[in-house]
Amino acid sequence: MSWAPFVRYVLAVALAPLLGGVIGKTKAFFAGREGAPLLQGYFDLAKLLRKGTVYSTTTSWVFRAGPVVTVGAVAVALALVPMGGAPAPLAFPGDFLLLAYLLALARFVTIIAALDTGSAFEGMGASREAQFSALAEPGLVLCFLALARNAGDLSLSASLGALSFAAWRSHAAVLALVAAALFIVFLAENSRVPVDDPTTHLELTMIHEVMVLDHAGPDLALIEAASWLKMWVLGALVVGVVVPVRTGAAVIDGGVFVVAMLLLGVAVGVVESAMARLRLLRVPQLLVASGVLAALATALISG
Numbered sequence: 663m664s665w666a667p668f669v670r671y672v673l674a675v676a677l678a679p680l681l682g683g684v685i686g687k688t689k690a691f692f693a694g695r696e697g698a699p700l701l702q703g704y705f706d707l708a709k710l711l712r713k714g715t716v717y718s719t720t721t722s723w724v725f726r727a728g729p730v731v732t733v734g735a736v737a738v739a740l741a742l743v744p745m746g747g748a749p750a751p752l753a754f755p756g757d758f759l760l761l762a763y764l765l766a767l768a769r770f771v772t773i774i775a776a777l778d779t780g781s782a783f784e785g786m787g788a789s790r791e792a793q794f795s796a797l798a799e800p801g802l803v804l805c806f807l808a809l810a811r812n813a814g815d816l817s818l819s820a821s822l823g824a825l826s827f828a829a830w831r832s833h834a835a836v837l838a839l840v841a842a843a844l845f846i847v848f849l850a851e852n853s854r855v856p857v858d859d860p861t862t863h864l865e866l867t868m869i870h871e872v873m874v875l876d877h878a879g880p881d882l883a884l885i886e887a888a889s890w891l892k893m894w895v896l897g898a899l900v901v902g903v904v905v906p907v908r909t910g911a912a913v914i915d916g917g918v919f920v921v922a923m924l925l926l927g928v929a930v931g932v933v934e935s936a937m938a939r940l941r942l943l944r945v946p947q948l949l950v951a952s953g954v955l956a957a958l959a960t961a962l963i964s965g
Contacts, residue, residue, distance in 0.1 A: 678890035679703030688931025710883035728775025729884035746919030749819035776873035787872030797949035804956035825906035839959035846952035
């Protein structure tokens with residue numbers, strides 16, 4: 663039994679908050695500032711865990727269960743994603759469908775927790791989150807189908823494991839379309855520019871952040887941890903397609919994967935520094951475009 667998948671799972675959990683630090687440092691560089699420390703995500707989690715939790719009298723057990731179920735669902739989803747050439751700890755035919763359902767479950771409990779507060783602002787953010795996620799999910803599933811069709815296997819580990827630089831030479835158009843669609847879904851699902859701005863403080867323009875305004879202390883720490891894990895999950899899919907390094911050496915493959923993930927954080931920082939957030943009416947068009955790209959990739963690989 664190989665321990666590489668489990669070791670990489672533990673490292674992913676430990677390194678996930680580092681992505682936020684890389685994105686922040688990249689944005690600070692382009693703005694000519696020093697920026698927050700690279701380990702700011704860890705500091706924030708530690709600070710929130712030391713604080714107390716305050717619950718509104720209008721909330722029920724749904725609000726309290728939201729953060730726990732969210733982080734649990736994303737943690738299981740992480741176990742379905744192969745990283746650095748090693749198969750996922752939980753790999754089986756059709757596991758990509760479970761991955762999509764787990765991400766949907768995490769989103770659903772966050773939405774109903776926001777609605778449970780009775781806040782008009784949080785309800786508005788929940789409505790936007792539901793709309794945009796419904797447009798992003800088809801692109802994600804179609805990307806999975808294109809990869810499965812290319813590998814001839816319904817397991818996500820086998821689909822990504824079949825990729826290599828030789829595959830890029832023979833199916834460059836298909837893999838480029840899949841990579842582009844996955845990157846758009848990555849930005850949308852993680853509430854990044856141009857879909858959302860995680861640093862904004864204007865309730866009328868917030869999407870994800872407005873849904874967690876009533877969470878505090880350890881509950882907010884769980885939500886933050888879930889957001890970093892989710893970013894790592896979707897980022898691992900992008901890196902698995904774009905940088906399919908397969909040397910056979912676990913240390914080298916794992917090291918390349920971690921470096922590629924950090925470079926993905928740099929790419930996100932560059933995108934957020936180079937462009938403004940889209941108008942809300944334009945966001946559905948971007949998400950539909952990701953679905954079209956994924957559908958085209960699926961059609962090309964099927965043909």
